[in-house]
Amino acid sequence: MPDFFEWIWELRERLVLSRDKAAPLIGISASYLTQIETKRYPPEREVVDGLVIGYELNDMQARHLRELWEPPVDLAPLDELRTRLITSGQLELLNFHQHNGTLAVYIDYTWHVLAANPSAVRAFPGLNAVGGNILSWFFTPIAQEIIVGWEHVAPHIVATAKAVLGRHRNAPRAQHLLQQLRKSSDVNRLWRDNIDVAYGRPPTELFHWRDPTTSEPFSLSIQTSDHFGTQDIFLSCGFRRPYSGPPLQ
Numbered sequence: 001m002p003d004f005f006e007w008i009w010e011l012r013e014r015l016v017l018s019r020d021k022a023a024p025l026i027g028i029s030a031s032y033l034t035q036i037e038t039k040r041y042p043p044e045r046e047v048v049d050g051l052v053i054g055y056e057l058n059d060m061q062a063r064h065l066r067e068l069w070e071p072p073v074d075l076a077p078l079d080e081l082r083t084r085l086i087t088s089g090q091l092e093l094l095n096f097h098q099h100n101g102t103l104a105v106y107i108d109y110t111w112h113v114l115a116a117n118p119s120a121v122r123a124f125p126g127l128n129a130v131g132g133n134i135l136s137w138f139f140t141p142i143a144q145e146i147i148v149g150w151e152h153v154a155p156h157i158v159a160t161a162k163a164v165l166g167r168h169r170n171a172p173r174a175q176h177l178l179q180q181l182r183k184s185s186d187v188n189r190l191w192r193d194n195i196d197v198a199y200g201r202p203p204t205e206l207f208h209w210r211d212p213t214t215s216e217p218f219s220l221s222i223q224t225s226d227h228f229g230t231q232d233i234f235l236s237c238g239f240r241r242p243y244s245g246p247p248l249q
Contacts, residue, residue, distance in 0.1 A: 001178055002166035004068035005040045011055050012037075014195055025054030042069075060163070064197040067167045075110065075171040076232050082114050085233065091115055093235065103220070103238035109231055110164050110177055111135045120238070125212045133177060135161050139184040148208035148217060148245045158190040159198035166197075200224060207238075208245030217243040 012022050019037070023030040027050040028043075035041045048069050052062040085091055085106055094117040097104035103123055105116040111134040113127065121127070125146075130136035137143055138157045144150045161181055168174040181187045206219040224236040 001169045001175065002064070002068055002162055003169070004042075004065070005037060007065060007068055008051060009037050010195060011051070011057070011061075015055060022054070026050040027054070045069075060159075060197045060199050061195065063199060064163055064166055067163075068169075072170040073167050073231070075108070075168050075173050078108065078112055078114065078173075081108055081233055085115055090235075097237060101240060103240075105236050107134065107224075107234050107236055109234070110168060110174055111160075112173070114233065122212065123209065123238070130180060131176075133180065135164070135177065136180045139181065139187055142212075146210050146212055148210060148248065153207065154186055155190050155194060155196065156198055156201060158187055159194070159196040160201075161187070162191070163197050163199050206241065206244060208243065217245065217248060219244050 012019070015022070017025075019030045019033045023033045026033065026047065028047060036043050036047070048066060051057070051065060057065060090106070094104050094106075094115060098117040098119055101119070103117070103120040105120040106114040108114060113132040113134065116124075123146075124134065124137055126140055126142045127134070127137050130140060135157060138147070138150075138154065147153055161177075165174050165178055201222060203221045203223045206221055208217065208219050210217050219241040220238040221241055222236060222238050224234050226234055
């Protein structure tokens with residue numbers, strides 16, 4: 001599970017910096033940095049900002065660092081989120097998108113499916129076998145067959161999982177998700193080999209899919225919106241495009 005103290009240690013190690021060399025970049029003493037890393041002494045916000053600047057973190061790495069420093073956020077029960085969808089009448093949007101040929105799915109922050117239209121269900125065969133979690137589904141054998149260029153997509157999915165789990169690291173559902181993900185050797189390898197963190201993906205960066213029934217290739221532009229103005233429920237839509245992915249084997 002992502003952890004603030006392990007994260008700052010890993011960042012320093014990846015930069016190949018001793019504590020003596022890293023500390024001036026952050027604006028603290030080497031002894032204070034040692035105390036933070038070894039005794040897990042929570043630093044002040046100014047030190048966190050110094051880590052962002054000194055280690056030259058990108059926006060997503062910086063956000064992840066700050067979320068790990070802040071208290072973890074709990075997760076609302078899935079049944080509660082589904083009830084909210086039903087009582088709000090928002091499920092009609094799924095039918096609207098189905099009529100327009102769009103894959104549409106409501107997910108929570110950890111990518112658990114709350115509701116989906118038939119087009120989306122069809123695009124993710126075997127999703128129920130992994131508890132309805134899309135992050136876990138990406139590392140199933142059937143996903144590796146369906147997603148064209150899967151090996152190029154997988155690092156982004158792992159980077160997304162780091163962000164998701166870091167924010168909700170104490171929630172039982174997040175801990176269960178980590179257990180599921182760690183069953184995959186690909187997840188373990190990618191998690192270990194890079195320090196990327198991802199919060200979303202630009203709609204212009206297409207996913208490339210094979211139709212599970214016909215094997216016909218197509219591309220997907222994914223757009224996800226914070227539909228309720230909260231961090232609980234998101235509407236994710238996949239707009240089909242003519243195939244524009246790598247050459248097919």
